[in-house]
Each structure stands twice: as C-alpha cells, then as structure tokens.
Amino acid sequence: MSHSEPNCLDMARGQLLKAAEKLALPQEVCEILSQPMRVVRVSFPVEMDDGRIRVFIGYRSQHNNALGPFKGGIRFHPQVTMEEVIALSMWMTFKCAVVGLPYGGGKGGVVCDPRELSPGELERLSRGYIRAIAPFIGPHKDIPAPDVYTNPQIMAWMMDEFSRLKGYNAFGVITGKPLSLGGSLGRKEATARGCFITIREMAKALGLPLKGARVAIQGFGNAGSIVAKLLAGEGASVIAVVDSKGGAYNPEGLDPWKLAEYKASTGTVGGFPHSKAIDSQQLLTLDCDILIPAALENQITGVIASEVKARIIAEAANGPTTLEADRVLQQKGVKVIPDILANAGGVTVSYFEWVQNNTGHYWPEEEVNCRLEQVMVRAFRETYEMHLEQGVDMRMAAYMVALRRLYEAMRLRGWLGTEER
Numbered sequence: 001m002s003h004s005e006p007n008c009l010d011m012a013r014g015q016l017l018k019a020a021e022k023l024a025l026p027q028e029v030c031e032i033l034s035q036p037m038r039v040v041r042v043s044f045p046v047e048m049d050d051g052r053i054r055v056f057i058g059y060r061s062q063h064n065n066a067l068g069p070f071k072g073g074i075r076f077h078p079q080v081t082m083e084e085v086i087a088l089s090m091w092m093t094f095k096c097a098v099v100g101l102p103y104g105g106g107k108g109g110v111v112c113d114p115r116e117l118s119p120g121e122l123e124r125l126s127r128g129y130i131r132a133i134a135p136f137i138g139p140h141k142d143i144p145a146p147d148v149y150t151n152p153q154i155m156a157w158m159m160d161e162f163s164r165l166k167g168y169n170a171f172g173v174i175t176g177k178p179l180s181l182g183g184s185l186g187r188k189e190a191t192a193r194g195c196f197i198t199i200r201e202m203a204k205a206l207g208l209p210l211k212g213a214r215v216a217i218q219g220f221g222n223a224g225s226i227v228a229k230l231l232a233g234e235g236a237s238v239i240a241v242v243d244s245k246g247g248a249y250n251p252e253g254l255d256p257w258k259l260a261e262y263k264a265s266t267g268t269v270g271g272f273p274h275s276k277a278i279d280s281q282q283l284l285t286l287d288c289d290i291l292i293p294a295a296l297e298n299q300i301t302g303v304i305a306s307e308v309k310a311r312i313i314a315e316a317a318n319g320p321t322t323l324e325a326d327r328v329l330q331q332k333g334v335k336v337i338p339d340i341l342a343n344a345g346g347v348t349v350s351y352f353e354w355v356q357n358n359t360g361h362y363w364p365e366e367e368v369n370c371r372l373e374q375v376m377v378r379a380f381r382e383t384y385e386m387h388l389e390q391g392v393d394m395r396m397a398a399y400m401v402a403l404r405r406l407y408e409a410m411r412l413r414g415w416l417g418t419e420e421r
C-alpha cells in the first residue's frame with residue numbers, strides 16, 4: 001500500500017458526510033466520526049546490533065469504539081505518518097461496522113524501514129513499540145494485527161512482550177499470529193474467500209453465471225492468487241492477470257494453480273506459457289465480466305473507468321478506485337463491490353481468531369469458512385438491499401449500513417445526548 005491515504009481520509013470523510021445526510025442523522029454523528037477518539041504518538045529507544053541506540057517514532061490511532069474494542073493492523077514503513085494512520089483507522093471503523101463485527105476501528109504504524117533491520121533489530125523494535133503502547137491496548141481495549149511489512153512472527157513477538165508485561169498469556173491482544181500461538185485456520189485465505197463470496201452473491205443478483213464468467217485480476221499476491229483459484233473452482237475463466245513485473249493474458253483462460261507455481265519459480269506471472277503479455281492499463285480495460293483490483297490504491301482513474309468493460313468490479317485492494325472513477329462507473333452501471341465490504345473477510349477471520357483465543361476453543365477450518373460465509377453473505381445482502389432501496393451505489397450503501405450501526409450504538413450509549421429531555 002502506498003501513501004496517498006490522507007487522500008483516502010478525505011474520501012472516507014466525504015462518504016461519511018453523504019451517508020449521514022442520506023440517513024438524515026444528527027450532525028454530531030459526523031462530528032464524532034470525522035476524527036479519531038485518541039491518537040497515541042510514542043518514541044522509544046532500540047539497541048542496534050552495533051550497540052548504538054536509535055530512537056523510533058510510532059503511532060496508534062483509535063478512531064471509534066462504539067461497537068467494541070478498536071481493531072486494526074500495524075504497519076512498518078519509512079513513510080508512515082500520523083495522518084495516514086488516522087485515515088486507515090477510520091476506514092477500519094466502517095469496515096468492521098459494515099460486516100457487523102463487534103469492533104471499532106484502529107490502526108498503528110512505526111516509521112522505519114524493516115528491510116534495513118536485522119531479525120534481532122526487528123524483534124527489539126517490535127517489542128519496544130508494544131511496550132510503548134501497552135497502556136492503550138489489550139484484548140478488550142484495542143487489538144492490533146499485521147499490515148504492510150508486518151507478519152505472523154512480528155505478531156508473536158508483540159503478543160509475547162505484552163504477555164510478559166501483564167504476567168499472563170494474553171493471546172487475544174493481537175491477531176494474525178502463527179497457528180501454534182493461537183492463530184486461526186483459514187486466516188491466510190480469508191480476504192480472498194470473503195471477496196469471492198461477495199462476487200458470487202453479486203453475480204447471482206445480476207443473473208450472471210460464474211461458470212464461464214471471464215475474470216481479470218490486477219495483483220497476484222495473497223488476495224489475487226487465492227481469489228483466482230476460488231473463482232476458477234466455480235468454473236469461471238481467469239483470462240488475465242498482472243503483477244508488478246509483468247502480465248499474462250489468454251482469452252481461453254489461464255490455470256491459476258499453474259500460474260501460482262510459475263510465479264513462485266520465476267517471480268512474476270509474465271511469460272507464462274501460452275499467454276500474451278499484458279500491462280495493468282490493458283488489463284483494467286479488458287473485455288471481461290469481473291474485474292478484481294488486488295494490488296494498489298488509485299488504479300482505476302476516471303479515464304480508465306470510461307474504458308472499463310467489466311460488469312462487476314470487486315475491490316480486493318483498499319482504495320483502488322478514485323472518486324472521479326466512481327462517478328463514471330456509476331453512470332455506466334458497473335457494479336462496484338466496495339473495499340470495505342469486498343476485503344472485509346480478513347478482519348472477519350481476525351475476529352474469529354480473537355474469539356477462539358478468548359474461549360480457548362479452536363475451530364476446524366470448515367467451521368471458520370462456514371462462519372465467514374454467513375458473515376459475508378449477510379453483509380452483502382444488507383448492502384445490496386440498501387443499494388436498491390435508496391438508489392445509491394454499492395459504496396454509499398456500504399457506508400450507510402455501517403453508519404446506521406454506528407449511529408445506533410452511539411445513540412444507545414448516550415454519546416449523542418439524552419433523547420427525552
């Protein structure tokens with residue numbers, strides 16, 4: 001993910017205002033939600049391998065916890081800023097609310113370049129950050145997770161550090177942990193599986209059979225490659241894929257399993273046997289039924305949107321469609337399954353991980369997938385109904401579903417004042 005997210009903060013605020021207006025909510029609702037409830041800025045010393053001490057800066061933004069404890073990832077990146085972390089925490093509030101998780105939104109970051117750090121330095125940095133924010137997080141307060149350049153090993157160190165401070169094993173303080181330390185089965189596939197479910201439901205609603213549907217995917221990493229396999233498993237034809245180094249196109253269909261093996265050995269999908277080269281722009285405007293941006297933000301611009309031929313766009317990536325493109329796509333009648341819904345499968349299974357940690361009862365993978373299915377189908381239907389009833393696009397509908405829940409929670413908690421005065 002790159003660093004145009006403050007732009008996303010404006011976008012999220014814009015959506016919030018429009019959704020609140022459409023739902024005729026009191027102005028206080030927007031005032032509360034347009035800023036985080038708390039932002040913690042920390043600096044902490046870390047001993048480098050050569051014995052020097054370096055001081056790092058980190059943040060944790062806690063946007064809103066009306067629906068439950070704050071939830072959101074931690075990124076390690078040289079360009080982390082407070083504004084970006086705030087924007088992403090706000091997004092998490094809406095993402096958790098649209099799928100109905102009992103969570104609020106949070107996000108954290110440390111300004112560092114993890115590629116320059118040795119494993120020992122990375123471990124000390126991870127532990128130092130957790131010590132610094134420990135008073136503000138906890139299994140019932142704020143539950144971090146992995147994000148850009150953080151992974152299950154880092155989550156394990158962080159959980160261990162927090163547990164040492166508290167004097168007991170607090171597995172539920174963080175999600176995205178390795179399986180042997182309370183991680184959940186099905187987490188790796190969860191984002192793609194959730195995305196697949198929303199695509200399947202949208203195709204059903206439009207009367208488009210998945211069997212034979214032509215799919216184009218930008219990005220062939222965790223989300224892109226797994227959603228390709230799930231769709232191909234239903235008889236869809238993945239005709240084009242691009243990654244950061246190349247692309248592969250075959251109108252007769254590509255085999256996603258072979259493609260994943262090929263990318264694992266060569267580092268790119270480009271040059272895959274029996275395929276033609278294709279670049280991102282060509283892929284996004286290709287004649288296909290389903291388009292899945294699963295790489296970076298701001299990929300579908302207004303100009304590209306006017307050339308899009310797909311009937312469905314499923315935003316596996318966060319923020320892949322610009323505001324201008326959104327308007328163009330709506331006019332053309334393209335159904336956009338918005339990011340806060342399409343990629344919410346990841347945080348949903350993070351929630352399942354936390355439930356398993358808190359109960360000490362671990363579920364088989366079929367149970368995880370079955371419950372994910374229920375959550376995603378319900379969220380899709382609520383959003384789709386809102387879209388039809390209110391005559392708004394799917395993105396606005398998703399914000400409205402989320403906002404309705406947030407409003408109800410804040411009202412009942414008394415955050416909006418006393419009603420009977």
Ligand code: NAD
Binds near residue numbers: 316
């Ligand atoms: P990943 O790093 O596994 O894969 C990213 C893919 O995008 C890679 O194939 C990479 O080559 C490709 N890519 C990068 N730059 C590109 C470019 N300029 N043109 C074309 N392809 C390019 O990441 P991921 O986990 O699959 O995440 C993808 C997107 O989904 C991100 O926006 C991420 O924020 C979002 N997302 C992921 C999760 C998750 O659980 N993995 C959850 C929510 C949202």
